[in-house]
Amino acid sequence: MVFGYDEMRLNALLVKRTLNHSVTSTSTVWTLTGNHIYQEEPLEEAAARVLRDLTGLEDVYLEQFGSFADPARLKNPKDQEWLRSINHDPERRVITVGYFALLDSTKVTLQWRGRDVEWKPVREVGDLGFDHNHILDQALEALRNKMRHEPIGFELLPEKFTLTQLQNLYEQIFDTQFDKRNFRKKVARMKYVIPLDEKQVGVPHKPAQLFVFSREVYEKTRTELFDFIV
Amino acid sequence: MVFGYDEMRLNALLVKRTLNHSVTSTSTVWTLTGNHIYQEEPLEEAAARVLRDLTGLEDVYLEQFGSFADPARLKNPKDQEWLRSINHDPERRVITVGYFALLDSTKVTLQWRGRDVEWKPVREVGDLGFDHNHILDQALEALRNKMRHEPIGFELLPEKFTLTQLQNLYEQIFDTQFDKRNFRKKVARMKYVIPLDEKQVGVPHKPAQLFVFSREVYEKTRTELFDFIV
């Protein structure tokens, strides 16, 4: 499950799969990206490989968020037909281990070997094939949970970003609004968000200061928070 | 991975597995509890079944925390020998989907059909077989992460508990100390921790008031916290 952000919205990367029922009848369905693992391949490597084939990118943030193996998950007629078409015995269950990837979608040229791939705003994703709506929901929940407590939002932004971009990102993902001044005060306390001596250029308004995220500083200054809830 | 708490410490439930190399030579190894799934069984049901066989308990808190499928995870000679002994082709990889269970270990009579099962304080677990030390670490991390933000600690306590028991539980699991007065003020704000008109009896000191946790009240009053970290 690939999340991309484009300065506007959080998007999901979808693949169109086409099924030839017969010479005259085909149907298509949108699904999440993904593929089978190789015989001797660790899960995370498989996730990274599939993502590389799709986007050409290396070293993308990847995180395992759950496994899906209900015996009934691919039992409807369409799913069964699909499994047969790829020579998978439809009686044998498919275990999917889900990873989500985070990236700046404006930096990506999609290139999955002729396959029909597209970004779709997460909120506007319709009915997907298989149990992929369920998997998407789980991925989104895992993303939000992680983002609440760890600084991974930067993975979705360009390396240099403005505070307004950062704020928009969090507003999008948490579907809420923050007060600009309070947001900035909060970020100012995070020493790992570092201001550059550099501003936007060519914008038709006061140019904003650019910032970078430093994982190094974060790791050094991170303080185990005990905002635990009993 | 079964976590139990006994008013003292957080424990892991371990099974002793015995391997007969030959008539004269056997070796034993401690491992986490677990078993294979059935052909047509959902993962969570399998976890619940294994747990029921072990403890006789139903409706125990269970949560999936990760999957382990590295091709090399069961490749050392001992693991290979073990796989052969249960008629599993040692060349075929084993995918483990990990769930952790939370329970009050004082309420459990272990009963795994003659197998050697025991509670061991999590901190004192030594070398386990297979990759189970790694899995335990992951389970513990998942438990801590979840406990930081959701009220699941109660699953480890008797239904009626004292605030001191609750505090000890959190101190154990987070390996820290809290100030008693501040802890109680914090709990007092959580409306879903409900005081009873009931006190401890037979204790050689001032008897403590008993409390219960109400998931219902929690679900109603839970407020999406935005203590997010950028």
Next chain:
DNA sequence: GCAAAAGTGTTTCTCATACACCCATGT
């Protein structure tokens, strides 16, 4: 000069933290 987004300060209230003594029970 105007449209567009950047940037900034103060007040109020809640919560985290630090800290020390008296209380109720069983033996």
Next chain:
DNA sequence: ACATGGGTGTATGAGAAACACTTTTGC
């Protein structure tokens, strides 16, 4: 009477939340 854990209040500081105007740029 004594040992054991139960139970309580106050002061300080940090951060969350609410709120409006000035600044810099491109056109």
